[in-house]
Amino acid sequence: MAIATQGTASNYLQRAPSPSGLADVVELILDKGLVIDAYIRIAVIGIELITIDARIVIASVDTYLRFAEQVNRLDLTQTEAAGLAELRDGGNGGGDKAKGVFEGMKEKVSGD
Amino acid sequence: MPATALYCYGITAAATAKLQPGAGLGGAAVETVRSGDLAALVSRVPAGTVRARRRDLMAHFDVVAKAFEAGTVLPLRFGIVFDDERALVDEFLRPRQTELLSLLKELDGKVELRVTAHYREDAILAEAVRENPRIARLREATQNAPGGHPALLELGELVAAEVQARTARDTRALYERLRPHAIRFEADEEPIAYQLLRASFLVERKRVEKFDAALDAFAADNAGRIDVKLVGPLPPHSFVELERRR
Numbered sequence: 001m002a003i004a005t006q007g008t009a010s011n012y013l014q015r016a017p018s019p020s021g022l023a024d025v026v027e028l029i030l031d032k033g034l035v036i037d038a039y040i041r042i043a044v045i046g047i048e049l050i051t052i053d054a055r056i057v058i059a060s061v062d063t064y065l066r067f068a069e070q071v072n073r074l075d076l077t078q079t080e081a082a083g084l085a086e087l088r089d090g091g092n093g094g095g096d097k098a099k100g101v102f103e104g105m106k107e108k109v110s111g112d
Numbered sequence: 113m114p115a116t117a118l119y120c121y122g123i124t125a126a127a128t129a130k131l132q133p134g135a136g137l138g139g140a141a142v143e144t145v146r147s148g149d150l151a152a153l154v155s156r157v158p159a160g161t162v163r164a165r166r167r168d169l170m171a172h173f174d175v176v177a178k179a180f181e182a183g184t185v186l187p188l189r190f191g192i193v194f195d196d197e198r199a200l201v202d203e204f205l206r207p208r209q210t211e212l213l214s215l216l217k218e219l220d221g222k223v224e225l226r227v228t229a230h231y232r233e234d235a236i237l238a239e240a241v242r243e244n245p246r247i248a249r250l251r252e253a254t255q256n257a258p259g260g261h262p263a264l265l266e267l268g269e270l271v272a273a274e275v276q277a278r279t280a281r282d283t284r285a286l287y288e289r290l291r292p293h294a295i296r297f298e299a300d301e302e303p304i305a306y307q308l309l310r311a312s313f314l315v316e317r318k319r320v321e322k323f324d325a326a327l328d329a330f331a332a333d334n335a336g337r338i339d340v341k342l343v344g345p346l347p348p349h350s351f352v353e354l355e356r357r358r
């Protein structure tokens with residue numbers, strides 16, 4: 001079913017029929033899915049090498065200082081202009097910024 | 113110990129099980145093992161352990177996805193191996209037959225939709241400054257202060273609290289839009305920076321369009337501040353729990 005082609009679809013929502021990155025696949029098939037009683041072996045090696053290191057928020061002095069730093073670096077005239085441009089061009093600039101959120105994310109998988 | 117073992121990808125109804133042209137782990141042909149009304153999708157792997165390499169993970173995902181095109185499938189977690197057909201039938205398919213059949217029935221015609229939503233950092237931080245006078249004041253006071261201003265920590269705490277409050281509010285609004293179109297959902301609870309939501313929704317196939325439209329409306333309303341992504345329709349990886357047995 002190709003939902004990306006429906007007539008009413010806008011550009012605001014990013015759509016994909018299936019996960020695009022390994023991290024998303026890992027999330028689905030290593031963390032989820034049927035698991036069977038303990039006596040049936042789950043015989044996997046190499047999983048410990050897969051680390052998904054997203055930036056988890058912990059209430060700490062470091063976190064607070066980082067927030068303060070970010071806010072102080074912020075150019076308010078810039079963000080306003082960007083917001084308006086966004087509204088004007090229909091939200092097509094979504095991709096790049098979304099990547100910024102994941103910049104702390106690493107994938108490591110044994111071999112290939 | 114036999115030289116090969118059976119790697120299992122997922123379970124389907126015997127009636128909809130089809131032989132797949134594609135390959136499974138290590139390029140081995142995908143076969144079906146039947147027991148009553150159930151069929152397991154399997155392929156042969158060398159006995160021993162299974163490695164979780166990129167291509168193996170993708171192969172597992174692809175086999176399940178292909179089966180899902182033909183009908184309802186219960187995806188197994190990566191890495192489940194049986195000694196042989198007999199072990200698969202005797203230790204899993206037969207003792208769990210009733211449960212597996214009822215799961216198949218329950219998930220018939222339903223799909224998993226995976227939704228992620230993230231703030232754009234600059235946009236949400238700018239909101240915090242503009243709409244919270246205390247933050248604006250402290251920002252002004254600390255911005256050009258040389259070295260570490262003593263109020264930086266307080267500023268950071270305020271910003272963190274403001275972002276958290278906004279996250280709670282926007283996430284609630286997002287759930288309210290989606291809930292009418294979903295049967296249930298499973299959310300990942302880890303608090304990730306600037307993430308509003310990372311969740312799977314179980315949705316009837318015929319309601320996927322409505323779900324999509326509701327999410328799209330949310331994305332449009334929040335353009336420039338929240339990036340929203342929808343992945344699917346996927347097999348119901350997140351909705352296939354069996355009761356634990358000893």
